[in-house]
Amino acid sequence: MKILVCVKQVPDTEAPVAIDAGGRWVGPVFSFRMNRFDEYALEEAVLFKEFQHDVAIDAVSVGPERVQAVIRRAMELGADTGVHIEISREGYMPPEVIAAHILEYARNKGYDLIICGAMSEDCMHAQVGPLLAEMMGLPSLTAVIAAHMREDGCSLDIEQEIEGGLRRRFELVLPAVISVQTGINHPRYPTLTNVLRAKRQPLKRIMAREIPLMNRFGFREAATVKQGVMITGSMREQAREVVRILHEHAIL
Amino acid sequence: MDKHIVIIAETGATAALPVTYELVTLAAAIDPDHIEIIVLGTDCGDIAHEIAGRTGLSVTAVSTSVEYTPELWKDILSRIIPGRGPDLIVIAHTACGQDFAPGLAVRLGTSCITAVESFSRTAAELTFTRAILNGKAHMDIVPDLSPCVVTVLPGAFEAYSAAPRAPGSIEFIQSDAKPCKIMPSGMSHPEEEDAIPLNEAEVVVSAGRGIGGPENLDLIERLAARFKRSAVGGSRPLCDLGWLPYRQQVGLTGKTVSPKLYIACGISGSPQHVAGMKNSQLIIAINKDPNAAIFQVADFCIVADLVEFIPLLLDEQDGTL
Numbered sequence A: 001m002k003i004l005v006c007v008k009q010v011p012d013t014e015a016p017v018a019i020d021a022g023g024r025w026v027g028p029v030f031s032f033r034m035n036r037f038d039e040y041a042l043e044e045a046v047l048f049k050e051f052q053h054d055v056a057i058d059a060v061s062v063g064p065e066r067v068q069a070v071i072r073r074a075m076e077l078g079a080d081t082g083v084h085i086e087i088s089r090e091g092y093m094p095p096e097v098i099a100a101h102i103l104e105y106a107r108n109k110g111y112d113l114i115i116c117g118a119m120s121e122d123c124m125h126a127q128v129g130p131l132l133a134e135m136m137g138l139p140s141l142t143a144v145i146a147a148h149m150r151e152d153g154c155s156l157d158i159e160q161e162i163e164g165g166l167r168r169r170f171e172l173v174l175p176a177v178i179s180v181q182t183g184i185n186h187p188r189y190p191t192l193t194n195v196l197r198a199k200r201q202p203l204k205r206i207m208a209r210e211i212p213l214m215n216r217f218g219f220r221e222a223a224t225v226k227q228g229v230m231i232t233g234s235m236r237e238q239a240r241e242v243v244r245i246l247h248e249h250a251i252l
Numbered sequence B: 001m002d003k004h005i006v007i008i009a010e011t012g013a014t015a016a017l018p019v020t021y022e023l024v025t026l027a028a029a030i031d032p033d034h035i036e037i038i039v040l041g042t043d044c045g046d047i048a049h050e051i052a053g054r055t056g057l058s059v060t061a062v063s064t065s066v067e068y069t070p071e072l073w074k075d076i077l078s079r080i081i082p083g084r085g086p087d088l089i090v091i092a093h094t095a096c097g098q099d100f101a102p103g104l105a106v107r108l109g110t111s112c113i114t115a116v117e118s119f120s121r122t123a124a125e126l127t128f129t130r131a132i133l134n135g136k137a138h139m140d141i142v143p144d145l146s147p148c149v150v151t152v153l154p155g156a157f158e159a160y161s162a163a164p165r166a167p168g169s170i171e172f173i174q175s176d177a178k179p180c181k182i183m184p185s186g187m188s189h190p191e192e193e194d195a196i197p198l199n200e201a202e203v204v205v206s207a208g209r210g211i212g213g214p215e216n217l218d219l220i221e222r223l224a225a226r227f228k229r230s231a232v233g234g235s236r237p238l239c240d241l242g243w244l245p246y247r248q249q250v251g252l253t254g255k256t257v258s259p260k261l262y263i264a265c266g267i268s269g270s271p272q273h274v275a276g277m278k279n280s281q282l283i284i285a286i287n288k289d290p291n292a293a294i295f296q297v298a299d300f301c302i303v304a305d306l307v308e309f310i311p312l313l314l315d316e317q318d319g320t321l
């Protein structure tokens, strides 16, 4: 069984947002990590490998050179091969463009299962998985919170998480694309062997071709929408003020 | 400029979900005269009547051979939508909407804009706005292709409430589309333990990933214990990490709460979390990042390290008891 896991590099939650005067999203230029949803996607692939025979896991990421860090991370976490689809410049890429780049690489490679995260923490589109599936002509399920191989060896029992924690169940015929929700498993730490291997093993590098945009877009910081009252002063003064507010609202 | 809009209704077992009427509000703000609604399901006649009655809009009820699968919905919709020639297809950004909308867009040869929270228009074009970076920034998108598929975040618009002059017309279609690669096999409800009634608590103190480690949950519990009828809640990552049970999760895929007081500790304020707590009467947020999006929904904002701040707060409360 061949599995492809799509991993994205995202800025740290606490990193400052940098948007230039032209509405382009330009930063940060440091403090990146793997999209958390994709850690679950990788762990799910590793679990398949532990329970099935002959599973090979490839991890792919689309982006500038810096994203090689998450591809190496994916190998530390258990991917056998790392694939870098290289984009020559920085900057936002829409989900249909990312999906088209992955399609270009993944078509005709015989993947039985492609695993994405439910959503990227920075862009929050929740689209790349289902877009890629449709472009490849494969079935897709999102918000996957449980996935188990059926006895026939060629379909999965899937649980999809819907609002309020309810679950919808499906039988999904492979090959297919699933987008996994956090909580589907418990991602583990890398093993030493994998860490050493990830250091040495070369990545497969592919130069991406240009893909035309479908929409126009711009970015702006959100702080202007509405802001609550900032409580200022030393921490002690802030604490005192909160207690006063609680009394004022008759909550304490 | 006319915009023809098709809304795909989001339904529960017996009724349209509130978000369906929020989609109508968005559509009516764009072009009230050219809206139609499609509802799908094995048994959706009553729901179609409900929607046509409440909105006065024309409804197409597609009765399907089996329950929802994204494959089936895409098959059916990609067959009936092109003939109607819409400029815009509006879908709820729910688990179901997110599941089929992007693929539907691909089938219609267009793009999909997800989790839209607001829009603006000029004479010539529509701009859709959505949150990125857990709400720290916004993205404005102008679609260049027609039709355009958009999914709209639940709660972003008020539910449509204008009383119609007459119920809308209903067209019934029997779909013969069959599932092929995805078979529905029912619903399940993960076993719920004896719940602390999180949604009945008057004060909810919630922890996010910013608490750093499970050892700091004690601070959150001690703070909660200072209030009567209080409960501890949390963001989803804490439940995924196993630091809190899932029944204490607040948000889209957890509980929706509207207590008198909600204290968010180390929570960034992602739309999925905010969806579950924004109707709290008073919101206090503690976060060390001054730009955290939670400060946009909070009434009072404290920029501080919670590990240092909460003990001081407990201390100050002691002083006033």
Ligand SMILES: Cc1cc2nc3c(=O)[nH]c(=O)nc-3n(C[C@H](O)[C@H](O)[C@H](O)COP(=O)(O)OP(=O)(O)OC[C@H]3O[C@@H](n4cnc5c(N)ncnc54)[C@H](O)[C@@H]3O)c2cc1C
Pocket: A013, A014, A118, A119, A143, B134, B207, B208, B209, B210, B211, B212, B234, B235, B236, B237, B238, B249, B250, B251, B252, B253, B254, B255, B265, B266, B267, B268, B269, B270, B271, B272, B273, B276, B286, B287, B288, B289, B292, B304, B305, B306, B307
């Ligand atoms: C379909 C779907 C459904 C979802 N449903 C839910 C849901 O129901 N509920 C939910 O919560 N999430 C849900 N999520 C996840 C959501 O998108 C966010 O990932 C999540 O809410 C982030 O949790 P957080 O704020 O605790 O963590 P983070 O986003 O990592 O934020 C941590 C915050 O803590 C602050 N911080 C760090 N250290 C300190 C410190 N020492 N003192 C003070 N502040 C500190 C940081 O500045 C940061 O703002 C869902 C996602 C998807 C895709």
Ligand SMILES: Nc1ncnc2c1ncn2[C@@H]1O[C@H](COP(=O)(O)O)[C@@H](O)[C@H]1O
Pocket: A006, A007, A008, A009, A035, A037, A038, A041, A060, A061, A062, A063, A095, A098, A115, A116, A117, A118, A119, A120, A121, A123, A124, A125, A126, A127, A128, A129
């Ligand atoms: N640049 C990228 N490279 C590889 N995979 C990606 C990339 N962007 C998104 N993905 C995958 O698509 C999922 C959903 O992302 P999004 O549609 O941006 O919310 C992520 O969890 C990843 O699995």
